[in-house]
Amino acid sequence: MAKTLGNFLILFFLVISYNAGAQVIDSLEDNLLVRFQQQSDVNDRLTFFFNTANRYNVNSAYDWLDQVNVYLNQAEKIQDSTSIRRYQLMQSQIYYDLGDYDKSVAIANDLYKIREGLDRQTKQLMFDIIDNNYGQLQLYGKQVEIRQQKRDLGFTKNITFYDIYSNLGLHRKAMEDYIMDMKRTIDDSDLFGLAKYNNQVGYYLLLDKSSSVALSNFKKGKGYIDVYLNDVTEVKTEKELQNAKILKGEIEGNIGKAYLQLKQFEEALPYLENSISIINENNGGQYSEEIVGNSLALADCHLQKGNYEKAKEILNSRLRPIKLENIVRKNRLLAAYYDKTKDYKRATSYLKQNVRINDSLNLNDSSLKKQQLSTVAKYEIENSKRMIDAQKLEMEQARNEMQAKDEQINLVFISLIFTLLGFAGLVYAYLKSIKTQRLIADQKHIIENSLVEKDSLLKEIHHRVKNNLQMVSSLLSLQTKNTRSKAAIAALEEGKSRVKAMALIHQKLYQNDDLSVIEMQGYIESLVNSVQSVFKKGGHNINITIDAESVELDIDRAIPFGLILNELVSNTFKYAFPEDKEDGKIYIHLRKNGEQGFFEYTDNGIGLSDDTDERVNSSMGIRLMNRLVNQLQSTLNIDKTTEGVRFWFNFK
Template identity: 60%
Template sequence: MTPKQTLVVLTFLATALLCLPMQAQNSQEVNPLETFSSLEGAQNKLDYFFNTPNRYTENSAYDWLESVRVSLSTSEKTNDTLGILAYKLMEAKLYSDIGDNDKSIAIAKELYNGTDSLELDKMSLLLELMDENYQRLQMYDKQIEIRELKKSLGLTENVAYHDIYASMGLYRQAMKQYIMDVKPTIPDNDYYAFAQFHNKIGYFLYQDKSAPTALTEFNKSISFLNLYINDISIQKTEIDIFNSEALRAEVEGNIGKSQVLLKQYIEAIPNLNNSIKTFKEFNHGKFTSQITENTLNLAEAHLQLDNNRTAKKLLEEEFEEMTVEQRIKRNRLLAQYYDKIENYKSAAQFYKKNAFIKDSLKANEVSILKQQLVAIVGTSDLENSRKLIAEQKMANEKIRNDLKAQGERIYLVLISLIFTVLGLIGLVYAYAKSIKNQRLIAEQKHFIEDSLKEKESLLREIHHRVKNNLQMVSSLLSLQTRNTKSKAAIAALEEGKSRVKAMALIHQKLYQNEDLSYIEMQGYIESLINSVQSVFKKGGHNISITVDAEGTELDIDRAIPFGLILNELVSNTFKYAFPDGDDNGKIYIHLRKDGDKGYFEYSDNGVGLPEDMDERTNTSMGFRLINRLVNQLQSKLNVDHTKEGVRFWFNF
């Protein structure tokens, strides 16, 4: 055995020996609610309540609420003021844990406004509870008031806003603020604090859709957590062990969610399972939201791996608490499940549910966000202004009292005149500086606008030249066709020419648009069909073509593969779908886009696909090209050839 292996074994044995007494103690523990009920005195019960991390392992928050109300009623009958205060604090916390935040904040306000003086420890609990409720109610201006009050009372040194930024979706700003506020305060040997720090940074990055970087931070968190757990020099209490296990479950869940975002579904499943299992073993009421979120991600992983029954079972679980975003995600996953089993009616119902939820949210989303931003900035500035005014008022009062005591009225007049002159000078200086800044801003704005126009012109020119170059390639292919006698070679050159024209048309539409970022797909599809018809000469001119893509726009990264896919499908229809004539031929093209998601469908009423379709898919360049382009759009091509004609569709 090597020295390194010997050290690992000794460390493991020492850790096991330290944990044995603790495990024996845990095995003898009674029900937390029973212990609470057996305690004498409201203060003892208050301390036990807030220092017990696993209150709800044996009894729910409702059971605790009933016990607290009995004690509160007794204190009210005996007019025990301290008892009433303690039990109402616990009652407010229990309502918060249940999710009735309005009721919780009402009790907390009653305590805050109805009590002349509170001990600092009870004031700290009360303000922390109000802070927590205001965050859940998204009343961020009130949150900031509470934190300013905590600072003024000496309960905290700095006022942090990173969690408020995160609640508003400003995750990059939250991460920067969190690093500035927290990192300088962590001692070098505090491994648990570093584990929390890196987990929080990873969470901000995950929410900002930077999953690869988030995974790096989560792995750092696990490493520091292992160092903390294996450090036998640190004596760990029951609460320390509980917190470390809860943090591990949280980090494992975050790793699993990041892996789902990166489409690493197989790797994500064990991490999400471990996290959910640990959370359910501990304080269930506290971790309800994490359990719900991890379960939804676990269902998504199974759905993507075609474990459809497992996914549906997870999605049909009874969740105790769900946010609006979680309900939308659950409906989306159920719709995908029914799509997979071709129950399109049920899928449509869940899509409609999400559409209804999103429509009701969009109306208020922008205005609420603006109000919250104004509240953050405005409240901070208002508090600073009040402090400055108060300080200035005290200074002026001191000056007036000194002058009055000395009886030197003339000096008071002179000082007043001096301050007036200085104020006027300051106003003139501020006005001059304001004019200068306005001129500078106007010049910078003019320069930026000119620069944007120049870049837009250059971009149009680039698209125009790319289109011309592609047309030149098409012309070269036409010349090559005339000098080629092989029919197979001519057909291949014509197909290449058609594909080149499809790409050239994209760049033509771009430089003709006012907005260079997107392409209006209705006009593009119609132009593409005309181009394909010109390649096939008279073929396809009697086919009735319906295009349903009005108002749909795609960026160039999606439009090019989409154009090539459509080019292949239309070409195949013209060549093979109507061997006996195309007088009754019909083509239907449907394209819709909602946010980052879209749906495409193409169908014709021709002779359909041959029986050896699967073999041709592997050998035909056209079908291989279509499948690769659909994969590029992060989707899967679906083909329906069980009825007359053929139908292709996919989500992207």
């Protein structure tokens, strides 16, 4: 009996030991840090590190950082430069995941200095890390430069600006650009893409305080992502599932924040709580400003509902906001809590912290934002010009292809004529001609569709150029408000007028069916109306006659012509009729016959002073007109008349 019992106990302990050992083996297999250590070399470790989802689930980012530092020290001892660069790249990514953006970008910038010696994979990862860090650090000018280099190196097809515009406070423009760039690229069957698109559009609307419309977009996005996650017929990788779950968490958090803006606190609470839970489970232990923002929104809801202790519990949890707006918001909520609980001393302390933060921001925030906005606008204009050049090249290639097709068609017809000489080949030639004609029709149809699409894209580019010029005009208006010098204000206003004249050219182009020329009668009328709206004095008593019917100019002639006319009309409104003359007249005459053109402008104002020659040498407006007329390969002529003045020139 005792022997049997002993054997049973031995067997029992052996089974327990076996199961414990199996659990240890399974645990080691599931431990991503151990699997990272088991990779054969630095290249495999780099690939494993950047392709592994939820790498911080078991071991924290600090554990990974310690292990990477060990490998980095070993590489430095043997002076293995390739391994050093790869481990530094992993080190930079871990600091980014921890939210230490300054240290992350410092390491990445050290690699950037030696980028010519990096392989393509390392270089692309480095550029992505720098791009992300500059966005978090609000260094948008540098971020655009990095994106430009990524495009030039072929890492991205084009540069996007909408996230930067949103960060600078231009949420509506960011949304419009995002919709224009993304809507036509998302297929109706791409459920994840549709969910991401609706969430992003809703996010811009939420920032713009359009809560109800934003909520509608968020709910559409939630519907798409729920269907995507529940679709068992489509095989998804672990990384795709993780991204989808995180997106669902972000959407639910945004729904909660929309309800908070609408003051529907009871509806907001479950969405915010569920969002925090989903993102925590799936972000792999990385730092998440999204969780911070949703937690602050959750605390705000509890404060509004009178759940003060619950709000305090959330605010005292391990929230570590890095963005200034979240720091300010946390201080504001803590101040509100202590105010509600009548601890006015602490409430005042948090309010004072916000005052100090706001004071430090207000010192240079406005000028910095203007500078960054100007930098981004400059890069977007350059990008638009580059797109126009690319589209022109593609259109030229399409025309050449069409010409080549036409030549092929001619050869086919010639061959058909020869086949008709033989009665035996008559039927064959007839059938072949039908087939050839169908092929030609199909090819022409494809080319015509291609040209229509190119024209549509070119119109869109002219529309963007016009918008960018309007942004330049807005920047000049903003500068005018901050300038006290009358001379500087006058110069800025003249600059605005000239920018508007150029913007009007691009507006007329994208409104025309023919993108190669501009109908000048309508353009001159629009330009005169624009100038007349600026100079109210005397503007309504002047009879303006425009004679430019059926005249069309290309953009290379229309732009200098528009600037010349802008100067002439502006000068007439400013100087020609100082006493608000009732019978003031302006006559604008433009004719073009073949390659020759003639322009004449007269008014019956007070005319030019006796020192006209001296003014020609000193007046910036007349010097500008002379240079513009030179661009038209002509010479500006000025005649004094009995009534007013006459300007005229011939051009090709």
